[in-house]
Amino acid sequence: GAVVSQHPSRVICKSGTSVKIECRSLDFQATTMFWYRQFPKKSLMLMATSNEGSKATYEQGVEKDKFLINHASLTLSTLTVTSAHPEDSSFYICSARAEREAPNEQFFGPGTRLTVL
Amino acid sequence: GQNIDQPTEMTATEGAIVQINCTYQTSGFNGLFWYQQHAGEAPTFLSYNVLDGLEEKGRFSSFLSRSKGYSYLLLKELQMKDSASYLCAAMDSNYQLIWGAGTKLIIKP
Numbered sequence: 084g085a086v087v088s089q090h091p092s093r094v095i096c097k098s099g100t101s102v103k104i105e106c107r108s109l110d111f112q113a114t115t116m117f118w119y120r121q122f123p124k125k126s127l128m129l130m131a132t133s134n135e136g137s138k139a140t141y142e143q144g145v146e147k148d149k150f151l152i153n154h155a156s157l158t159l160s161t162l163t164v165t166s167a168h169p170e171d172s173s174f175y176i177c178s179a180r181a182e183r184e185a186p187n188e189q190f191f192g193p194g195t196r197l198t199v200l
Numbered sequence: 201g202q203n204i205d206q207p208t209e210m211t212a213t214e215g216a217i218v219q220i221n222c223t224y225q226t227s228g229f230n231g232l233f234w235y236q237q238h239a240g241e242a243p244t245f246l247s248y249n250v251l252d253g254l255e256e257k258g259r260f261s262s263f264l265s266r267s268k269g270y271s272y273l274l275l276k277e278l279q280m281k282d283s284a285s286y287l288c289a290a291m292d293s294n295y296q297l298i299w300g301a302g303t304k305l306i307i308k309p
Contacts, residue, residue, distance in 0.1 A: 117297075126287060126301040127243070176242050186295045187231050187248065194242040 085111050087179050089192035096167055097200055104162045104195045106177030112157035113179035117189065118150075121174045133160050167199040202226045204300035206288045211306045212278055220273045220286050220303045228293020232264050232271045235287040237302065243287055246273070275305075283307045 086109040096102050106116055115134050119127040131147075133139040133154035141147045151163040160179075164171055174196055178189040203225045212218040224232065231250040235243035249255055249264035249271060261274040275282055288300040 124304075126299045129296070129299075132296070174240075180295070182295075187250070187291060189297060191242045191244070194240075196240070 085179075085181075085188075085190040087113075087177065087190045087192040089175075089177055089195050091195060092193060093196045093198075095198045095200065098168055099166055101163055101165045102167055102197060104164075104175055104177075104197075106160045106162070106179065106192050108158045108179040108190070111179075111181050111184075111190075113160075114157065114182040115180045116154055116160040117178045117180070118152060118160075118162050119176045119178070121176060121194075127176065130162075164197065167197070169199045172197055172199045202290075202292060202298045204288055204290060204298055206286075206300040206303045208301065209304045209306065211308060212275075214278055214280060214307055214309050216278050217274065217276050218278060218305065220275075220288075220305070222271045222273070222288035222300060224269050224271070224288070224290040224298070224300075226290045226292040226298055229266065230291040230293065230295055232262075233289040233291065233297065234260075234262050234271075234273045235289065237285045237287055239284075246286075278307050280307050280309070 088107045090105045118130045121127050130145045131139040131141045133152050135154050135157050139152035154160040176194040177192045180189050206222040234246040237243040247262035254263045259276045264271045285302040285304050287302045289297040
């Protein structure tokens with residue numbers, strides 16, 4: 084089956100620092116990757132959609148200069164939270180899709196718990 | 201606009217059956233998904249319906265009525281480990297998932 088990994092699984096950082104989260108598709112080529120955040124007891128909120136080799140498409144209200152997304156290859160996308168603040172503390176989840184082979188399927192990574200002190 | 205509605209919380213007894221309903225409105229439709237999410241973990245895929253009718257997979261079944269914009273997830277022979285949130289998501293014409301807020305299912309012995 085299709086496997087998506089995320090690293091790190093947990094990260095604690097100080098306010099003002101930047102944190103990078105990696106999302107990798109391990110056994111398939113992901114033409115599209117999605118980044119979500121989830122607050123406690125809330126549903127997933129789509130932050131941005133990234134296609135390999137092009138700029139990410141951000142959802143309304145998501146600051147593109149704060150949440151930098153790079154989808155440099157068909158197996159790797161990164162989300163960098165810049166100048167992190169405590170309100171950025173959340174559960175960040177990525178998912179990946181092989182658009183041509185299976186446009187209806189999204190495979191989720193295990194998530195990254197970010198805590199900003 | 202696009203919208204997904206599902207109950208916030210449900211309670212059921214171990215060994216019983218529970219049905220979690222979901223209604224949706226999307227721009228175009230490419231299928232209805234159900235995911236299970238335990239606290240602190242990412243969602244895991246349960247089912248996918250794109251045609252009307254019932255799809256059965258072990259203890260879990262999912263139903264879709266496209267004309268009514270309605271789906272349900274049926275869980276039989278409930279086990280304590282089924283305590284989780286169940287997320288309904290509809291895929292729109294751009295193959296983007298529109299998520300419901302999730303239904304927290306509490307299983308009591």
